[in-house]
Amino acid sequence: MAELTAVVGIGQTHHKAKRIDVSQAGLIREAAERALEDAQCTWKDIDAVVIGKAPDMFEGIMMPELFLNDAIGGAYKPMIRVHTAGSVGGSTGVVAASLVQAGIHERVLCVAYEKQSESNATWALTISMPFAVATVVGAGGYFAPLVRGYIARSDCPEDVGIKVAVKDRLNALKNPYAHLHMEDITEDMVRESPMLWDPIRYLETCPSSDGACAMVMTTEKLAEACKNPAWIHATEMRSEPTMFSGRDQVMPQASLDNAAALYKKAGISNPRKEIDCAEIYVPFAWFEPMWMEGMLISERNKGWEMTLSGATALDGDFPVNMSGGVLSSNPIGASGLLRFAEAALQVRGMAGDHQIDGAKRALGHAYGGGSQYFSTWIVGSQKP
Amino acid sequence: MSDEAKDDVVKVIRTPVQLDYNYSAGRSASRFLRSIKEGKLIGQRCPVDGRVYFPSRGSCPQHGVPIEGEPVELVDRGTLVTFSIVRIPAESVPLEIPFVTIQVLLDGADTILMHLLGNCDLEKVHMGMRLKARWKPKEEWEESVANIIYFEPLDEPDADYDSYKEHI
Numbered sequence: 198m199a200e201l202t203a204v205v206g207i208g209q210t211h212h213k214a215k216r217i218d219v220s221q222a223g224l225i226r227e228a229a230e231r232a233l234e235d236a237q238c239t240w241k242d243i244d245a246v247v248i249g250k251a252p253d254m255f256e257g258i259m260m261p262e263l264f265l266n267d268a269i270g271g272a273y274k275p276m277i278r279v280h281t282a283g284s285v286g287g288s289t290g291v292v293a294a295s296l297v298q299a300g301i302h303e304r305v306l307c308v309a310y311e312k313q314s315e316s317n318a319t320w321a322l323t324i325s326m327p328f329a330v331a332t333v334v335g336a337g338g339y340f341a342p343l344v345r346g347y348i349a350r351s352d353c354p355e356d357v358g359i360k361v362a363v364k365d366r367l368n369a370l371k372n373p374y375a376h377l378h379m380e381d382i383t384e385d386m387v388r389e390s391p392m393l394w395d396p397i398r399y400l401e402t403c404p405s406s407d408g409a410c411a412m413v414m415t416t417e418k419l420a421e422a423c424k425n426p427a428w429i430h431a432t433e434m435r436s437e438p439t440m441f442s443g444r445d446q447v448m449p450q451a452s453l454d455n456a457a458a459l460y461k462k463a464g465i466s467n468p469r470k471e472i473d474c475a476e477i478y479v480p481f482a483w484f485e486p487m488w489m490e491g492m493l494i495s496e497r498n499k500g501w502e503m504t505l506s507g508a509t510a511l512d513g514d515f516p517v518n519m520s521g522g523v524l525s526s527n528p529i530g531a532s533g534l535l536r537f538a539e540a541a542l543q544v545r546g547m548a549g550d551h552q553i554d555g556a557k558r559a560l561g562h563a564y565g566g567g568s569q570y571f572s573t574w575i576v577g578s579q580k581p
Numbered sequence: 582m583s584d585e586a587k588d589d590v591v592k593v594i595r596t597p598v599q600l601d602y603n604y605s606a607g608r609s610a611s612r613f614l615r616s617i618k619e620g621k622l623i624g625q626r627c628p629v630d631g632r633v634y635f636p637s638r639g640s641c642p643q644h645g646v647p648i649e650g651e652p653v654e655l656v657d658r659g660t661l662v663t664f665s666i667v668r669i670p671a672e673s674v675p676l677e678i679p680f681v682t683i684q685v686l687l688d689g690a691d692t693i694l695m696h697l698l699g700n701c702d703l704e705k706v707h708m709g710m711r712l713k714a715r716w717k718p719k720e721e722w723e724e725s726v727a728n729i730i731y732f733e734p735l736d737e738p739d740a741d742y743d744s745y746k747e748h749i
Contacts, residue, residue: 341665346749
């Protein structure tokens, strides 16, 4: 029987295009110290550290966990590096939780980060391989054909992406940590922004951010002494190959399997009704409706109706990306952990101006690679 | 920190890195690469579901089994499954923007190939278009998919959506 586990400390940086005021170590430290302060503990109280970041090619520093060992408080303690491409932040949270759930450690710190100002993600994701012509420019180049596929098969209106892009940027105005604060954002502005990777426009794309996120997780006994823990009801991860014949790239089987397994563990039979809000990994606006379907929250080919009806807005019946999401802050390696952390903040009642009143159960979600890694969790204000 | 001291901070240092790879292609991929040097497109059939993988890589990623058996020679024409018009440059993609990246399903293949579309107005690009490969001059052929410069429109009716929809 797994040990019941809770999040008792959450910290994040103010995400920006360039945090040249801090090093990579300083960036992580900023998030980690906020998490420790929130958890009312010190570095000494941490039994193990789990660190995640996206591909090392981004900053060009191989195995950064080596030089970051002291900064993350890893010295003379177990330290684990996690990597699952863009979903890595989520997987880092899942691995940290599992160390407590398995009864191995009592208090675990997890941190995830990216310093995109010291990196060139588009270069790192534009790779030449022996069997292919180099045609994919950055993540947008990879995902744009899939978005086109979604639009074709769902037969949806063309402005769904525009609506998501505006909604998430308006939500970000309520989040002081968000990178983008676009006071004057409008649908016209998004519509008229350059078509970078047709059908994906510039303003339907996430920014490049420097940022970090950290969480402290602990046992039931220690969490009970804390004011408002976020109880972990379920975690789940899945993967699948990037390419195989007949692979549904728009709605990958691993996503559907992950969602079904997650809800089963959490005892959820109707996610749309039983989950109060969700932080979903949406780096390109169209992925909101796509993952509403991929997470079995919407019927197939109807996810866009949730966006257009306002269901996913802050005042909708299924708010999505209350924090502004990846579209407003994208320190890639941290982005998944931020989704998990924002879900936890909601059920702790600590989400500030973007708090959903009475949120009792929230979903955190991340995906990565060629839509081939999925990591998710359900957290609640009450024990499961 | 005084403003002067702030200005004194080193913000960027350049440390260029070059990566040269040694790559063992293996039997199946070596055959593919040698064939494409001769202008032949070689795929192989998965023994579990009979689907034709192009290029063959020696194993099926879905079923985790070796792909042995006779190679399947494919024609250099196919159907445009999905695409993007790219208006953002990249150092490692030596193309003038805008350019059109495509996923093409070669006739007789069951996997998509990522490539480029050429010789086509941007307004006319659409899913289901029939395409043909435009090859480099024969004397320039190497062990590379880049022997095909791009795919270009073929004067044929569009393929039926149902014939390629599962590959999106």
